[in-house]
Amino acid sequence: MIRYVVQPRRRLLLTIGRRPLSTQGRPSIFRRIKDDIDDAESRGVLPNFGPKPNLANWFATSTFQLLYFYATGIFKVLRRRTDLSRTPTTRREWRMLRTQHRDMSKIAPFCVLLLDPIILPFVIFLPPSFLPSTIILPGQLRRQHAAHIQSVKQALPDLRKAYKLLERLKIEPFVEEDDDEDEHDTVLKGVKVDDKDDFWFHRSRRLAICHLYGLPAFQSIPVPPLGIESHMEFLEEDDAWLVKDGLDGLGPDEVREAVNERGLCLVSETEAASLLRWWLDHVATGSNDQRLKAALAFSALYKPVQDGD
Structure with missing residues (x-):
């Protein structure tokens, strides 16, 4: 009888104890930030400034990497204005001109984010539609x-x-x-x-x-x-x-x-x-x-x- 009573309780405790394991498969926010940055480094999108031995060094280096990447991307948009043809002759030129107009409208609000370096790593969670095209990471x-x-x-x-x-x-x-026709x-x-x-x-x-x-x-x-x-x-x-x-x-x-x-x-x-x-x-x-x-x-x-x- 004792074994019969204890066994269901043990099963219940084991079941409850295993529940957190189902959430461990989902990466945390910081893990996703790190994975995006590491992936961008391996692709040459972000500059590689060497090893990051501890968390403080990783955060400081990654913040500087992103700040450099974002600033470079913004200057690229500003410089691109003089290189684009106002009368495109190909689809690529037409799409680039359209992208340029959209990027210019996004620079000002994005620059406000650059004033606070602490939130820079979290910018990678913004939808790409809110960012200039030159500062979007492959993970995004x-x-x-x-x-x-x-x-x-x-x-x-x-x-x-x-x-x-x-x-x-x-x-x-x-x-x-047609405005001349009766709608009904x-x-x-x-x-x-x-x-x-x-x-x-x-x-x-x-x-x-x-x-x-x-x-x-x-x-x-x-x-x-x-x-x-x-x-x-x-x-x-x-x-x-x-x-x-x-x-x-x-x-x-x-x-x-x-x-x-x-x-x-x-x-x-x-x-x-x-x-x-x-x-x-x-x-x-x-x-x-x-x-x-x-x-x-x-x-x-x-x-x-x-x-x-």
């Missing part, structure tokens, strides 16, 4: 890509519903109405404007589409969502440059970036180039409604290879 890009894929997978139910709604109603979410009398492919407006009515649907394109969640708040419309305008222009320049000069990272921007992030690495070529042949010259529908269809119907289904 990997986390952004992983978070993008995870958010799209979580949004798949809403994305599938949005795709079915487009298929059923044949609506065009991005069609601009306008009909799009047999569907009244009220049905078109309903597509953006549910915030869960707007948020899912923001996740699809890797846009911040706050851009899903307006109706219609101005952030999504702005991104579609960017894709329209980017598609025109891709059609003009072709895909032969794109590297693997550029191909991956292009498919992610088009809401095709679930595609495997081996299929990314062929999918982007298909996009240029069948979608790139179409309307923004066709772009959205193609991205939703891909999310609703595509089965990733790694799922093993």
Whole structure:
């Protein structure tokens, strides 16, 4: 009887004692900072100032490394202004000019962070969209890509519903109405404007589409969502440059970036180039409604290879 009573208590204690072990597999904040810095050092992104024998030396050296990296990146953005052509002739020049304008708007708020060296190591947890392009570590890009894929997978139910709604109603979410026409009398492919407006009515649907394109969640708040419309305008222009320049000069990272921007992030690495070529042949010259529908269809119907289904 004694053994019978004690044994369950021992099992309970052992079970409780093992619970913290499940959280030990997740790296701490400081471990992730160290891993990002070590990875950037090995890639030559951060300068290597020698061994760091203790925690105090590691913190001081890493802070100086990041301060040097961030300051160099900011000066690079400032110097780059004079080297860029105001009339781009290639997609790379056009994208670099666009990136330059975005970087210039981020420098001032980022410089405020440089005033406090203690928080510099924690800047690596900021989303890359908040930072100038010249001061983003490889670890930040990997986390952004992983978070993008995870958010799209979580949004798949809403994305599938949005795709079915487009298929059923044949609506065009991005069609601009003629001011001379009565809003209640306008009909799009047999569907009244009220049905078109309903597509953006549910915030869960707007948020899912923001996740699809890797846009911040706050851009899903307006109706219609101005952030999504702005991104579609960017894709329209980017598609025109891709059609003009072709895909032969794109590297693997550029191909991956292009498919992610088009809401095709679930595609495997081996299929990314062929999918982007298909996009240029069948979608790139179409309307923004066709772009959205193609991205939703891909999310609703595509089965990733790694799922093993």
